[in-house]
Amino acid sequence: MTPRTKEQNEAIRTRRIGQILRAAAETYVLKGINMEMRDIAAAADLGYGTVYHYYKNKYDLLSDLLNMALDEAEKMGLNYLSQGSSVKAYGIALLGRWRKDPSLFVLYKLACEHFRELPEPEAAVFRERFRQGVITPLAEALGTITKDPRSDESAFLIIAGLVGCAGLSVYRRSADMNEQEIAILLLGSF
Amino acid sequence: MTPRTKEQNEAIRTRRIGQILRAAAETYVLKGINMEMRDIAAAADLGYGTVYHYYKNKYDLLSDLLNMALDEAEKMGLNYLSQGSSVKAYGIALLGRWRKDPSLFVLYKLACEHFRELPEPEAAVFRERFRQGVITPLAEALGTITKDPRSDESAFLIIAGLVGCAGLSVYRRSADMNEQEIAILLLGSF
Amino acid sequence: MTPRTKEQNEAIRTRRIGQILRAAAETYVLKGINMEMRDIAAAADLGYGTVYHYYKNKYDLLSDLLNMALDEAEKMGLNYLSQGSSVKAYGIALLGRWRKDPSLFVLYKLACEHFRELPEPEAAVFRERFRQGVITPLAEALGTITKDPRSDESAFLIIAGLVGCAGLSVYRRSADMNEQEIAILLLGSF
Amino acid sequence: MTPRTKEQNEAIRTRRIGQILRAAAETYVLKGINMEMRDIAAAADLGYGTVYHYYKNKYDLLSDLLNMALDEAEKMGLNYLSQGSSVKAYGIALLGRWRKDPSLFVLYKLACEHFRELPEPEAAVFRERFRQGVITPLAEALGTITKDPRSDESAFLIIAGLVGCAGLSVYRRSADMNEQEIAILLLGSF
DNA sequence: GATGAATGAGACTTCATTCAT
DNA sequence: CATGAATGAAGTCTCATTCAT
Structure with a gap:
């Protein structure tokens, strides 16, 4: 039929x-x-x-993109952070994924700008989900679990630093990202 | 009248x-x-x-904004880098200026994205001026003056990392930036 | 298969x-x-x-709908008007048919708006066929057959009044139309 | 300045x-x-x-149009119905106004179709305001104030009949409406 | 015969820019 | 100098229609 x-x-x-x-x-x-x-x-x-x-429209598409990427991002946290793997390994893995999958990079990029270019009711949802699914797990791995409301701040700073650095090659659309150098610069102490 | x-x-x-x-x-x-x-x-x-x-128009305004900021940025390079002051001091000074003067932050932010959101003929001019006026002086201070065409890369990475981190508080529009922590994270080795 | x-x-x-x-x-x-x-x-x-x-397309469908309905409408004129049946009975019959068959109502409704929402070459054809097949027979039954070019006007007014009233329940999609009251209001004098 | x-x-x-x-x-x-x-x-x-x-958009414009017209419509009710003036005079006044002011006709026309072509949350508001501001006053003037929930129905039928008849000339954009004949047809008994 | 994925003409809407005052 | 009314180019989006299966 x-x-x-x-x-x-x-x-x-x-x-x-x-x-x-x-x-x-x-x-x-x-x-x-x-x-x-x-x-x-x-x-x-x-x-x-x-x-x-x-x-339905542009932001509906962007929304789906970010939600898919968030699924991935949360999975990475589980794989690298909850199972004793090091923060450094996690950071290097992120750099690798961003290079290969633009949508994952876009998520972290927008997150570092607090999704400010998205229409507001939706932006808040993403802010919250990103914090819970990505930032907090990293903060816990960093051993900075205090009740200080700014305890997530350090984790966010690492992500933001990595995103800033990675952006240089992502936006240049060059295949080779200087992952080693970025790792030394930002993850040397972990 | x-x-x-x-x-x-x-x-x-x-x-x-x-x-x-x-x-x-x-x-x-x-x-x-x-x-x-x-x-x-x-x-x-x-x-x-x-x-x-x-x-005259929007990009004329943006141009003026960026050129003013570039004047400032170049002056900062001269003050902090050519006169034996340390890279770390320069970085901390940048963080302070970005917090107080959004236009300076905007310049560095756009630069880290290679001015890709600007119309193209103009974008190239800014890319070049930023490299010569900001990146290269920092690269020289880093002592990485080799003839390697990628010699500026490390300098750019430091800037990009700082911009990424600083963005967290700039976009949140919070008065207090965690400058100490950012400095430790990114400038600890200098 | x-x-x-x-x-x-x-x-x-x-x-x-x-x-x-x-x-x-x-x-x-x-x-x-x-x-x-x-x-x-x-x-x-x-x-x-x-x-x-x-x-083939939307107006082809609408055309077929209206032509089918026009066939019906013409038949009703023949049944009720040419055989000595009263105008009042005709009106009441119309109300009944409109309630049961939306396509017949749609025809009369569009006719009362001179088919103005249809593409023009076609609209004129329907206007003419409706006049000849529905309005004129009623006008003749009304005994107003003068050579006055406005002789059809009274017939059209009765139809339009009935359509207006019937629309109240048709658009409300309620099963019960106040046919008695409408008849008294509009057909009392016939 | x-x-x-x-x-x-x-x-x-x-x-x-x-x-x-x-x-x-x-x-x-x-x-x-x-x-x-x-x-x-x-x-x-x-x-x-x-x-x-x-x-802001098409329906915002239509909304304003209808609200303005509703103001007028309510005023007419007050002038003709609450002060002992007859239903017949009111009906004839409506016909005159519709002929001269299309926006008033549009309001009554859409009302008779229960504003079904408007986006729904708004349509309900208009339905209610039209009922309270136009239909109920007429119903009261008709002396049909029973507790029957369908008490407004007769008033609405009169309006709908008038709108249907008036539409014939409005849509034809002819300056002369057969107001006398419409009045005899629909308002003869009042 | 039946279906829904694919498409672009054309309508809707935004927003940079002009202009009269 | 200062302003906001006026405008249309350029985007967004809808929906009738085509077409492969």
Whole structure:
């Protein structure tokens, strides 16, 4: 009855969404928040109507991008921080992932700017989720679990320093990031 | 009705331009590159037509902002780096200035993103001026003057790391920046 | 897999077209001219590609709807007006039909607005057919057959009044229309 | 100091809003809910950017139009119904006003369709205000104040009948409405 | 016959910029 | 000098329509 089966359609949808999200992350790196839907569609090799077939609007797309990335980010915390692995190893892993997956970099970048370029009701949600899923686990690994409300601050500073440094090569779109040097600069003491 | 003297007019102009530039920097910190001329005018407590009385257009204004800031940045290099003062002192001085003067922070922030959100012919000019006026002096102070074309990289990494960290409090618009902790994290070895 | 017979296919087509036309009329009542093809398909419980399997485009569908309704409307005129039946009975019959068949109501409604929301070349055709097939027969029954070019006006006024009143319950989608009261109000003198 | 005084600006704004509302009502009569902002701007002899200078969007404009018209409609109720004036006089007055002021006709027209073409949260507000400000006063004048929840129904039927009839000439954009004949048809018994 | 993924024309809306006062 | 009304280029987004399966 159905000319394409439900499964076929689902497969198409999954693939397209992947294409679009990847394209959006690349476009963000290139143009910043002013990226246009046309750019994203072109980067994904799709008509721009198609992007709207999958996402209601620009911020809906960005939202999905960030939520996916947050899933990844939380997983990394679990893998590297809760199982006795060192903070240094975690930092180096982050640098590697950012280089290979722009969407993950975009998440950390926006987080360091407190998601200030996003429309507000949503921004607050991301701020909170990022803090709980990424910052706090790192803070705990740093052994700085005091009841001081600024206890997360050090963890955030490390992330922000790494993001700042990594940005230099990400925005230059050069394949080689000076990961060794960044690690020495920022993670030498861990 | 009574016409103003030339001097009075000049004084007004100077004050207005200061108002506008400060407002623009604050607005950039708040909203990013998508800041609107209306926002800037409102932040400067001026009618929005007035901004155009002083600046031909948005990028003209941004240009002036960045050029002013570059003048300052170059002066800082001369003061702290060429006269035997330490890299650490320079870094701490930067943090202090960024906290007090948003326009200086904006310059360094855009520089770390290679001015990618600016229209291109102009962006290249800023990239070059920033490299020559800020990065290279720091690289020289670091004693890394080799003929390696990547010799400036380490200097840029330090700046980028500092900007990333400083951004945390700048974007939060909190008066207190954790300058001590940032200095230990990034400048400990100098 | 087993191919269907010609008769089976024909039966399917007929049923589908009925589904679609009914759905279109209901959707028009609900949303007005801005009804979407998706809405119609959903109301007909069909995939939205399917509607295009039967109708080339939106106005082709609307055209078919109105032509079918016009056939009905003309038949009603013949039944109630040419055979000595009273104007009042005709009016009451109209109210009953509109309540049960949205597509008939849609026709009269659009007619009272001179089909102004339809694309123009086509609108004129409907205006003319409605006048000849519905208005003039009623005008003749009213005994107002003068050569006065405005002789149809009274007939049209009665129809428009009835449509206005009937709309109250049709748009409210309530099953019970106050047919008695409407008849007294508008048809009392006939 | 101010190049145009506050009063001058206010005068301009008032005039422009009048222009725009008038143009919007005329355009609605011509094209229905699918009227375009371009059409409205053109009809008002303004650039379409100007319309957005005064109204955030299409439904904001329509909202203002309807609220203004509701003010008028409520005033008419007070003038004709609460002071012993007859229902018939009220009906005839309505016909006259609709002919001269399209925005008033648009209000009654949309009301008879229960504002179904407006976005829903807002539509409900208009439904309620129209009922309280227009229908109920008429119902009371009709002396049909029973506790029957359908007591307003007769009043609404009269309005709907008048709107249906008046529409014939309004949509035809003919200057002469057959007010006498409509009055005899619908208001003869009052 | 039936479906929904894909698409772009065209409408909606924003916002930098001009201009009259 | 100062202002805000006026404007349209350039984005955003909707939705009728096409098309592969």
